[in-house]
Amino acid sequence: MKQSVFSIPDRETGNHQVIGAVGYRQQGSSFNGPLLHDFELIVLVICDRMDPYSVQIEHCISGSIRYQIKYIAQQDLLQWSISGESRELIRYFLHGEIFWEEHGKVTELRSRMIALEADMWDHRKLKEFSGFLRTYVQAKQYAQEHDYMDAYYNMLQSLKHYARIELISRGIIPENSIWEQIRELNTEVYKLFDELTDSKESLEQRIELVLIACDFFVTSRMKECCQALLHIIGSRKEPWRIQELTEHPELKYIREDIPLLIRKLVYRSFVRQTSARAEERLGEGREIRYWL
Known part of the structure; x- marks a missing residue:
């Protein structure tokens, strides 16, 4: 036409x-x-x-x-x-x-x-890991407060992000019917989903078991899933201010989660931190900056 x-x-x-x-x-x-x-x-x-x-x-x-x-x-x-x-x-x-x-x-x-x-898989993996980490931390907090219904909801969301990461790692684009896709692969995350939604254990026990498995996932897969972020941090010699990272155009899609990701990466020693003379408005404080 x-x-x-x-x-x-x-x-x-x-x-x-x-x-x-x-x-x-x-x-x-x-x-x-x-x-x-x-x-x-x-x-x-x-x-x-x-x-x-x-x-x-x-x-x-x-x-x-x-x-x-x-x-x-x-x-x-x-x-x-x-x-x-x-x-x-x-x-x-x-x-x-x-x-x-x-x-x-x-x-x-x-x-x-x-x-x-061809280069977007790392960014997509980072986006899903960002969502996974946010909802996993929230589920953990709710569980500590004995608010198991909210912990359950956040745990479900966390597992969906986990499932998308598994698909992306295999070069598969996640669809809306994520659990149908992941079931065919017989991966650990589907077993966790089944454990959380269909186990005879109490809700508290199910959440605790899945949280333990997610703890291991964070420990073992964080560096792999954060490669896009680590690449940006390593792209220059000078350490980064946290504000610079949250305003980086290639990280716009995870802006709200960058502080959490950075602190976890520091805790796991994947990112190093240093201090620099802070602006006068911070008084005696020194500003933390990040580098590889």
């Missing part, structure tokens, strides 16, 4: 700096996920910069064709490639038809994302 059929915004539309548009058509009557709904087509309008107060999404019709327009910043597409998020949108962008582009910028962006794909 030609671009002129649709009300696809050009580069002057609104306050967005548009570099092109990609259309993905629904195949027949097959279901293509929640983003397409019952539309025949989704049009991704790729922007170099987006104004958060301008239109982000539109529902349109041309003749008998219903379609959805979604505005996306190219930086978000690159970030999702790193983190493994928004996989539907990534698929639509990579496999859709380029309706138009400015100076080949959409084609260039596609090439960059395909090239990045």
Whole structure:
């Protein structure tokens, strides 16, 4: 279908700096996920910069064709490639038809994302380990407070992250039906899931047993799962301030968990710490910085 059929915004539309548009058509009557709904087509309008107060999404019709327009910043597409998020949108962008582009910028962006794909496994593993560690620590705290229902919920979330790590380690992209995927591999994490959800032990005993296994997972797999973070820390000679790491563009997707990850890495001696003269606002204190 030609671009002129649709009300696809050009580069002057609104306050967005548009570099092109990609259309993905629904195949027949097959279901293509929640983003397409019952539309025949989704049009991704790729922007170099987006104004958060301008239109982000539109529902349109041309003749008998219903379609959805979604505005996306190219930086978000690159970030999702790193983190493994928004996989539907990534698929639509990579496999859709380029309706138009400015100076080949959409084609260039596609090439960059395909090239990045081979190097993204470490980042995806780091993202899942970050989620695993956060929910595991929370489950441990709830268990110590004898709040076993909240501990159970967090333990389930922790095991889902653990399961995704196992799949990623095998070069398998995790799907929504994570336990169906992992059951076929007969891994330790599925046995832990079964132990937590279907054991005859008391809830307290089940949580304690799974926590012990997760303790071992943290000890044995932390360095492997944190390679993307360790690579960034080792990329320069000067020690890093914690604020620098939380603001690093390649670590945006785990920003809130970086302090916890760093302290665990220091405790396991994978990261070293040093102190430096602090700014005056910290009084007599010295600022801790991190290096390999």
